[in-house]
Amino acid sequence: MIGNYKIITLCGSTRFRDEFFEAQKRLTLQGYIVISVGLFGHSGDQEVWTEGTKEMLDDMHLRKIDLADEIFVVNPGGYIGASTRNEIAYAKANNKKVNYLFTQ
Numbered sequence: 094m095i096g097n098y099k100i101i102t103l104c105g106s107t108r109f110r111d112e113f114f115e116a117q118k119r120l121t122l123q124g125y126i127v128i129s130v131g132l133f134g135h136s137g138d139q140e141v142w143t144e145g146t147k148e149m150l151d152d153m154h155l156r157k158i159d160l161a162d163e164i165f166v167v168n169p170g171g172y173i174g175a176s177t178r179n180e181i182a183y184a185k186a187n188n189k190k191v192n193y194l195f196t197q
Contacts, residue, residue, distance in 0.1 A: 099125050099162045101128070102127075102129075102164045103165050104180045104184075105194075106176075116165060128160060155183055165194070
């Protein structure tokens, strides 16, 4: 928490670019500091797929979870891929609250 604001890191498949932006907007208006992904590899940001970049971004996202009080999983239709499952497990192992767009 910084000041009166909880920090939330968004997690989920980068194929859901529009849903990430919607969640970021909604949570920001609710008074949260929102940390999101920097690139959407599954939605066209081809830079993600250059050598070593995906691994760096995955590690960086774990550091974003470290900064957060909780995570919010963007999972339209309940979809959770392998990377997101790893992020959820990491958050839980580090005592972060986990919320979902669609309840699990």
